[in-house]
Amino acid sequence: MKIDVLTLFPAMFTVPLDESIVKRARAEGLLDLAIHNLRDYTHDRHRTMDDKPFGGGPGMLLKPEPIFEAVENLARENTRVILLSPAGRTFNQVIARELAPQPHLILVCGSYEGFDERVREALADDELSIGDYVLTNGALPAMVIIDAVTRLLPGALGDAQSPGEESFSQGLLEYPQYTRPADFRGMKVPEVLLSGNHAQIARWRAEQAKKRTRERRPDLL
Numbered sequence: 175m176k177i178d179v180l181t182l183f184p185a186m187f188t189v190p191l192d193e194s195i196v197k198r199a200r201a202e203g204l205l206d207l208a209i210h211n212l213r214d215y216t217h218d219r220h221r222t223m224d225d226k227p228f229g230g231g232p233g234m235l236l237k238p239e240p241i242f243e244a245v246e247n248l249a250r251e252n253t254r255v256i257l258l259s260p261a262g263r264t265f266n267q268v269i270a271r272e273l274a275p276q277p278h279l280i281l282v283c284g285s286y287e288g289f290d291e292r293v294r295e296a297l298a299d300d301e302l303s304i305g306d307y308v309l310t311n312g313a314l315p316a317m318v319i320i321d322a323v324t325r326l327l328p329g330a331l332g333d334a335q336s337p338g339e340e341s342f343s344q345g346l347l348e349y350p351q352y353t354r355p356a357d358f359r360g361m362k363v364p365e366v367l368l369s370g371n372h373a374q375i376a377r378w379r380a381e382q383a384k385k386r387t388r389e390r391r392p393d394l395l
């Protein structure tokens with residue numbers, strides 16, 4: 175999978191996407207990630223990216239020209255252009271699974287008060303929000319999406335781990351998990367997990383996943 179990110183803050187991406195599973199996926203060629211500075215697509219002396227909104231109002235907007243030029247430069251057949259925006263559909267595991275098989279994504283990060291509406295109308299295939307709150311720019315939302323999508327790429331988690339049993343994978347939250355010691359400060363691991371009976375363990379986990387989901391996220395059921 176190839177992901178191109180357009181941002182005014184490329185430095186924000188360096189550490190988070192150079193650690194852990196995303197780092198390995200990049201090293202193994204599962205993910206080809208490129209971070210582009212939108213200012214590189216401006217042509218004036220001041221590398222201007224923003225301007226005042228027509229009609230007045232607070233703040234500045236991203237100008238359309240550099241974004242159009244960048245996207246047109248990077249897009250190829252089968253590219254999906256995604257704007258990060260609080261007004262987009264809310265990102266979740268279903269959308270992560272929908273994006274994971276895509277060959278090429280361009281993630282366009284907003285800044286200031288957001289985008290000139292023509293970017294939405296003429297360039298975007300999709301608009302995603304990571305939740306009902308306003309961040310200062312689209313870099314963190316883009317990183318959230320890249321992380322969630324990367325761990326779904328075949329081979330990204332390695333043999334030992336699987337996304338199949340994680341929260342949301344079957345529309346449920348994950349069951350409770352324990353590791354050693356079996357008794358920690360008097361808090362004991364449920365007997366069934368020590369029994370070695372795989373059928374019983376699987377049944378217990380399925381029940382716990384349903385119970386936890388019913389209690390915490392009934393909207394998922």
Ligand SMILES: C[S@@+](CC[C@H](N)C(=O)[O-])C[C@H]1O[C@@H](n2cnc3c(N)ncnc32)[C@H](O)[C@@H]1O
Pocket residue numbers: 257258259260261282283284285286287288289302303304305306307308309310311312313315
């Ligand atoms: C300060 S915000 C602009 C908010 C915009 N004026 C509004 O009211 O919707 C600047 C940029 O941060 C990004 N952003 C902020 N919150 C976001 C969220 N919850 N999900 C996705 N992107 C977000 C978007 O790219 C947005 O264009």
